[in-house]
Amino acid sequence: MDAGRKKLWFAAVKPPMYTVAVTPILAGSMAARVDFPDQFEWARLGRFLLGAILILAWENLTNDLFDFETGVDKDKKESVINLLGATRRNKLAVAALAWGLLALGMGIVLSLSRFVSPVDGEVAVDLSVLKIICVAVFGGYLYQGPPFRLGYYGLGEVICFVCWVLGVCAAYTSQIISMAYSWGENGLAVTYRRLVDPTGSPLLVTAVLVALPTSLILLCSHFHQIESDARVGKKSPIVRMGTDVASQFVAYACVLIFVINIGSGFLGFLPYPAAFIPCLSAPLAAKLAAFVRTNHNVPSKVFSAKYVAVRFNFAHGVLLSVGLAWAATIAKYSE
Numbered sequence: 488m489d490a491g492r493k494k495l496w497f498a499a500v501k502p503p504m505y506t507v508a509v510t511p512i513l514a515g516s517m518a519a520r521v522d523f524p525d526q527f528e529w530a531r532l533g534r535f536l537l538g539a540i541l542i543l544a545w546e547n548l549t550n551d552l553f554d555f556e557t558g559v560d561k562d563k564k565e566s567v568i569n570l571l572g573a574t575r576r577n578k579l580a581v582a583a584l585a586w587g588l589l590a591l592g593m594g595i596v597l598s599l600s601r602f603v604s605p606v607d608g609e610v611a612v613d614l615s616v617l618k619i620i621c622v623a624v625f626g627g628y629l630y631q632g633p634p635f636r637l638g639y640y641g642l643g644e645v646i647c648f649v650c651w652v653l654g655v656c657a658a659y660t661s662q663i664i665s666m667a668y669s670w671g672e673n674g675l676a677v678t679y680r681r682l683v684d685p686t687g688s689p690l691l692v693t694a695v696l697v698a699l700p701t702s703l704i705l706l707c708s709h710f711h712q713i714e715s716d717a718r719v720g721k722k723s724p725i726v727r728m729g730t731d732v733a734s735q736f737v738a739y740a741c742v743l744i745f746v747i748n749i750g751s752g753f754l755g756f757l758p759y760p761a762a763f764i765p766c767l768s769a770p771l772a773a774k775l776a777a778f779v780r781t782n783h784n785v786p787s788k789v790f791s792a793k794y795v796a797v798r799f800n801f802a803h804g805v806l807l808s809v810g811l812a813w814a815a816t817i818a819k820y821s822e
Contacts, residue, residue, distance in 0.1 A: 508542070510804025511651050512532065512536050513532070522681060522690075523662070535596070535657075539592070544592075603665070604665065604668055604669070615660050615673050626653070629646060647702045707789075707796040709726075737780075741776045763810070768803040775799050779792050
């Protein structure tokens, strides 16, 4: 395989993109550790990370299939379907792989429903995590899957935001279900109470701070394909706003993320470490905003914007998780 084709396969498989599966699980788990430090289990975090990556692989592969069928990816060299050859056999193979990966991922999520009851030491089951992830997966299908294809109406970023909020909530729930069981409740009920009480838990702000940068990645991925999107009637936000206005929107969104970060610290919605440590990723946010603003109307250059956004998203999400873990550790040992 020549170097050019290897580069295309790298772009098609999108290894850096899988970091977006890491941040909601890591941050959501650390938010649970802040609220209930004695309930945290590293093994559950590891299993959930693997499951999330497999589910994201399903999303990426099926998106390639659906976009090829609608003609959006007709001229996209880094499409998995175009690289393999758009034969019926190849498309069926990609579909089988995608749905197989989803089945494996959901199987891992299902395994998180089992835990040892702190009440009687018996194995108990709470399907709260599975329920949340099922809603998120359905949202992912709504994005590109027929007959819905809501991404074609410019709703992709909204769906992405909601799904990643759900991902954070699922990770949080996975850590606290045994404790909820000991209270005579299910994990979903406890998570919901924490979500709607930002003064009592960092869950809501954590979910927003994970979902916003992730949605920015999707937005940035549309800049270079504005012509192909418009040609097939896909009303992405870039098509609706134009690249100039959209590039300004990216800059404002980056600023908003840090306003929420810092403001949440002062308002008591986030522990101080979680509020300020993520600000170390500000140079990456500035680089993203400047890059998009400079190259918004040059498809060959702005193509890389999504990778700049991925680096910012991962750095910010990891730093947020570090801040939450630090706050949890301080609270535990100051008791």
